Amino acid sequence: MALKVQLSSGDAISSDADVLAVCATEGPLEKQSVIAALDEVFGGELLEHARNADFRGKKDQVLDVPTFGRIPAKRLVLLGVGAKRGVNAGSLRVVSAVAARAASTSSSLALALPDKATGGAFREIGEGIVFGAYRFTKYFTGDRRPKKELGTVSLYKGRGKPTVAERRALDLGAAVAEAISAARDAVNEPPNQLTPAELANRCKQVARRGRMKITVLDKRGIEKAGMKLHYAVGQGSVNEPRFIHMVYKPKRAKSRIAFVGKGLTFDSGGLCIKPAPGMGEMKSDMGGSAAVLGLMGAVAASKPNVEVHGIIAAAENMPDAAAYRPGDVFGSLDGKSVEIINTDAEGRLVLADALAFARKQKPDVIVDAATLTGACVVALGKTCSAFYTGDASLAKQFDRAASDAGESFWRMPLLEELREQLKSDIADLKHTGDRWGGSISAALFLREFVGDVPWIHCDIAGPALSDRARGVVPKGGTGHAALTFLKLVESV
Ligand code: BES
Ligand code: MN
Ligand code: ZN
Secondary structure (H helix, E strand, O other): OOOEEEEEOOOHHHOOOOEEEEEEOOOOHHHOHHHHHHHHHOOOHHHHHHHHOOOOOOOOOEEEEEOOOOOOOOEEEEEEOOOHHHOOHHHHHHHHHHHHHHOOOOOEEEEEOOOOOOOOOHHHHHHHHHHHHOOOOOOOOHHHOOOOOOOEEEEEOOOOOOOHHHHHHHHHHHHHHHHHHHHHHHHHOOOOOOOHHHHHHHHHHHHHHOOOEEEEEOHHHHHHHOOHHHHHHHOOOOOOOEEEEEEEOOOOOOOEEEEEEEEEEEEOOOOOOOOOOOHHHHHHHHHHHHHHHHHHHHHHHHOOOOEEEEEEEEEEEOOOOOOOOOOOEEOOOOOOOEEOOOOOOOHHHHHHHHHHHHHHOOOOEEEEEEOOOHHHHHHHOOOOEEEEOOOHHHHHHHHHHHHHHOOOEEEOOOOHHHHHHHOOOOOOEEOOOOOOOHHHHHHHHHHOOOOOOOEEEEEOOOOOEEOOOEOOEOOEEOOOOHHHHHHHHHOO
16 A cells, blocks of 8 residues: 655644654754644643753654653654754655654654755655655564554645645655665565566566556577577576566657666576575665666656666576586677676676667666675675766766765776786686776676766665665665666756
8 A cells, every 4th residue: 555645734733643753953942833832732841851861853863752642643753853954855855764664653644844944855755754664564474464554644844835846746756765665675575586577577567557668588588689698697597587678768858868777686696606694685686677677667757858768687696507607608799708707796797788788779878786796895885885987977967866866876986907807818808807896897897888878887786785774774675776866867
């Protein structure tokens, strides 16, 4: 059931929602209208409690207050948003998510926004609420099944009646986050369920709802198309590979962007098998393709005037009698031959063919997303993704999009001196270099397949999966990169 998000007029205090969340800025709490009014109802005890608990409206501070029947809500939550002048669309997105998460096991939430600080941020607020309410509970039974889920969120803005523009922005934000929730679902889904074929089914659903064209190639189709590297990676699994191409095409598009996602529904490492600890996390190795799936749904909701291609190379990397091996040499869609060094470096292989395919669509820009290297996680940690591009102005545009989306990305260098690691004695390219600079040499390998199309590569190996809930991000699959990609499309 989709969450209902509405703008209410009137005062939040008398809302009969289960949970009343009130944003507080730093500084005198008694000067903030909703808090002052609440304190009066509580006979001065609210501010005293806040003082005792050292709640001062600082960023990330949360104070849970029982209401003892003095207001209709059963729980009151005060949420610090920090200094008033620091409140912006990004921080409102986060605080909305925190409020929704705090209420995610209740049926209804009333959220009082900070006084006069809402500006044009209703889209971000809509995003935050739906992001924060996200849970993945489909496999729970009996007692573990959620008894309640958040059904309605009513927003109260400081002053004045809600406008039509604000309502629209709120709805759009909620729709965008709803679309990106499908990306989170796909990452969370266990790999015995989310096979390449099932990933393709979910793409078909998104395409149908968004009235977009979609083409799916099965194993035979991939072979016939000449995607020899993608085929090689998928050949060791009974869950056969799929190649997916979605197109959002508005009437008079100003430009064309192709997004390419790595869709390894499970990465065991293949014959170069991974160690057991943490192998289960490799169900998230389709995080890049999840971002593309989420983006396409979001694009269908926001309808930018840009042609957007969503391209996904889906496969499962397994050890098997039919699996590809180190030492094998394959051709590729692009034509270059590749010597296989380590079957665990499968992502760059499926991407190489998908990038070559993307190039044939004659896009103005290609952007790819992949959970590509452990080295990237070592470099930037679990919350920040790397991006690579040789184009300085594109880098600037991308940085801006990431910051608008509230996602963490850091530009890394395409170091030419590492290129020689990819020289093979018997083929055009080796597909891995040495350990040091592993995220960079992976990017250099991909670059061989984009020709001269402006290109951005995102290594999202860290943030695709989160080990804890934080701001808009839930524990588990995050959908990371989808919102940045949407902002990038909208910034063209
Ligand atoms: N999917 C992994 C990368 C990964 C590692 C993602 C940890 C998320 C968390 C990728 O296919 C891989 O195995 N890469 C190897 C490359 C190496 C063999 C050159 C790696 O990073 O170890
Ligand atoms: Mn691998
Ligand atoms: Zn992988």
